[in-house]
Structures are given as structure tokens and as C-alpha cells.
Amino acid sequence: MHRFCSVCVVLFSLVWPCLVQPQTPTSQPLGLTSLHEGNCSCALRLHHTEPTSQEGLVMTSRELNPQFYEASRAGRVVQHHLNTLYGSPFRVYVVTQVHTARTEDTGDDGMKYVLEFSVKDWASEGPECKASAEVLYPRGDVHQPPKVQSSPDGLLQANTSDKEQAFYQRYSAAAGPVSAKDIPDSYGHIDPEMEHFWHLAWVASSFIMLNESSENTLYSLAQVAKVTQLNIQDGQLRFELQVLLHDMVSQNINRWKLQVSWSPADGVQVLEMELLPRCHCKSQTRP
Numbered sequence: 610m611h612r613f614c615s616v617c618v619v620l621f622s623l624v625w626p627c628l629v630q631p632q633t634p635t636s637q638p639l640g641l642t643s644l645h646e647g648n649c650s651c652a653l654r655l656h657h658t659e660p661t662s663q664e665g666l667v668m669t670s671r672e673l674n675p676q677f678y679e680a681s682r683a684g685r686v687v688q689h690h691l692n693t694l695y696g697s698p699f700r701v702y703v704v705t706q707v708h709t710a711r712t713e714d715t716g717d718d719g720m721k722y723v724l725e726f727s728v729k730d731w732a733s734e735g736p737e738c739k740a741s742a743e744v745l746y747p748r749g750d751v752h753q754p755p756k757v758q759s760s761p762d763g764l765l766q767a768n769t770s771d772k773e774q775a776f777y778q779r780y781s782a783a784a785g786p787v788s789a790k791d792i793p794d795s796y797g798h799i800d801p802e803m804e805h806f807w808h809l810a811w812v813a814s815s816f817i818m819l820n821e822s823s824e825n826t827l828y829s830l831a832q833v834a835k836v837t838q839l840n841i842q843d844g845q846l847r848f849e850l851q852v853l854l855h856d857m858v859s860q861n862i863n864r865w866k867l868q869v870s871w872s873p874a875d876g877v878q879v880l881e882m883e884l885l886p887r888c889h890c891k892s893q894t895r896p
Contacts, residue, residue, distance in 0.1 A: 673710040673722075680710035682827050682858075683722035687742045689819035689828070690757040691728065691764070696812030696877060698776055698805035699769035701732040708739070719747040720824065732808050733767040740764055746824050754820045773873040776805060780846055786838035787848075793832065806836050806848075809877065813869045814852050816879045821854075831855040831862060845870035845878075851885070863887060 673680050688704040695702060706727045713721040722744040729737040742759035780787065792807050793799045799807055810833040818828035831853040839847040850867045868881040 669714045671712045673712060675707040675710045678827075679712070679824070680707045680722070680724065682822075682824060683707075683710065683724055683744045684726055685827055685829075686744050686755050686819065686822045687724065687726065687757060687759060688728070689815040689822065690742075690759060692812045692815035693819060693877075695764070695766060696808075696815060697769065697773060697873075698809045698812075698871065699732055699772050700730050700767065701808050701811050702728055702764075703731040704728050705737055715745070717748060719745050721745045728764065730767055733769060735767050738764060752821075752823065755822055757819075770873065777846065777873055780838065781841055783838075788837050789833075790835045791832065792836070803836075807833060809848070809869065809871060810836065810850050810852055812877045813850060813867055813879055814854060814865070817852075817865055817867070817882055818854060825858055827857040829855050829857065834864065839868070842870070845872050845875065847880075861887070 684704040684707045688702060691702040691704075704726050707724055708727065709725045711723050713723065715721055723741075724744070725739065725741045727737045727739055729735055740760055742757060745756040747753040747756065787806070789800075789803050789806065792803050792810070811830050814830045818830075822828060833850060833852055835849075835851040837849045839849055841847065847868065847870045850869060852865050852867065853862050854865060855862050864885040864887070866881075866883045866885055867879055870878045870880055
């Protein structure tokens with residue numbers, strides 16, 4: 610009998626802290642699971658929580674397979690970014706491979722992707738070089754373009770100044786304005802005379818594709834539906850373009866109209882952009 614009473618006292622003392630401290634159930638920090646028995650609230654620690662910032666935000670990091678879609682989409686955003694900075698009718702940059710990738714959840718600021726990748730100048734057939742970048746996709750109810758920080762130190766830029774000057778002189782003194790459509794055509798062919806206008810449209814479209822990108826998009830220039838040269842203004846060649854941009858995730862093809870200016874000194878600038886009514890088109894898709 611004494612042994613039975615002793616066991617009861619021990620068991621009762623183990624559960625007594627819960628019985629004498631009733632409280633209203635509250636939400637638990639990440640890493641805790643609550644068990645509620647009547648008015649008793651106890652917690653079991655299931656796993657180690659992530660380190661937190663000074664504001665109490667749980668910071669998480671995740672390594673990605675660089676061949677998976679998440680890394681590829683972030684790499685494409687970097688490609689658009691590089692073209693907006695360094696592209697021209699004679700320089701078009703393509704991210705050829707993502708080597709390493711990881712994500713960092715920055716809370717309200719958004720999701721950050723940290724990449725190491727290879728990039729090359731596709732237009733001038735330059736060599737591949739390695740670089741790194743960070744892509745931040747902001748969070749919020751309203752879409753915001755991703756923010757990119759890149760290290761262009763290893764980016765090899767071919768010397769295209771002579772070619773650019775010759776192109777500029779040719780079309781600033783042309784007898785008539787350039788006008789063309791369907792670059793490339795339905796067979797994927799690009800007339801050699803239109804090749805640099807294709808490059809120009811690719812670079813100009815990068816401004817739109819960068820602005821429209823999110824974690825759930827993968828944009829490419831599918832076709833230049835129309836290009837028309839406008840009058841020279843302030844020493845800039847000016848063009849009106851209609852381009853078809855293909856989102857490979859949704860399979861939507863959107864038609865955009867742009868007014869673009871370019872000169873060797875000032876580079877490519879997008880003056881106006883307008884999303885046109887959606888078309889149902891089948892076109893060649895480029896990187």
C-alpha cells in the first residue's frame with residue numbers, strides 16, 4: 610500500500626505544473642508543437658529552429674539543384690538584367706549554365722536567389738566566363754520587378770565599337786527608313802541584313818522581360834513581328850518594334866509595342882512600351 614501511494618505521489622508531482630498553471634492556448638514559435646489537454650498547455654520541441662534576426666524574423670536558406678527550374682528562372686532574370694546594361698545590336702548576353710544556386714527567405718522583403726553561372730556574348734560568339742549575381746523577388750500584392758545585383762568583373766565584352774559606328778553611320782544616312790516583319794520567319798530564318806535588328810529587339814525586349822519576371826515566369830523573345838525606323842532625334846537612331854514574348858511556364862505569347870532609341874554612345878533605351886491585345890501565335894523561341 611505504501612509503495613502504491615508513493616508511485617501516485619510521484620506521478621501526481623510530474624503533471625502538477627500543468628494543472629496549477631491554466632492558461633489560454635496561444636500560438637507557438639516556429640519549431641514548437643502545442644498539445645492542449647483541457648486548460649493545460651504544454652509544448653514539445655520537435656526540431657531545432659532556424660537562427661533569427663534582431664527583429665525575430667526566421668531566416669531560412671536552401672540549396673537548389675542548379676539544373677532545376679527555380680535556378681533556371683533566376684538565371685534568365687540575370688540574363689535580361691545583363692542585356693539591359695551591356696547589350697547592343699552587336700552584343701547579346703546569354704546565361705549558358707547555372708553552376709550553384711541557393712535561396713534565402715528575407716521575410717517581407719522577398720525571396721533572394723544567389724547564383725554562380727556562366728555567361729557568353731551570343732551575338733559576337735565570345736568565350737564563356739563565370740560570374741555571380743543575387744536576384745531578389747519582392748513580396749507584395751502588387752507585382753514588382755526583381756532586383757538584381759551582379760558582379761560583371763568577369764564579363765568579357767568584345768570590342769564592337771567599329772562595327773557599331775559603321776552600323777550607326779549606315780542607318781543614320783540611309784536613303785529610306787528600314788521596315789521589316791517576321792524576324793525570324795516561320796522557318797526560323799533571319800535575313801543577314803536583319804540580324805542586328807534582331808539583336809537590337811532582343812536587348813530592348815529584355816527591359817520588358819526583366820520588368821515582367823517573377824518566380825513563376827521564364828520569358829524569351831519569340832519573334833520580332835514588325836520593325837520600323839523612325840526619324841533620327843537628338844543624334845539617336847529610333848525604331849518602333851512589335852515583339853512577341855513567350856512565357857514558357859504559362860505558354861502565353863504576349864505582343865508588345867516599343868519605341869526604342871540607340872546610339873554607340875548612349876546604348877539602347879526604351880522610350881515607350883505598351884502591351885497589346887493577346888494573340889494566339891506559334892513562333893520560334895530563342896534563348
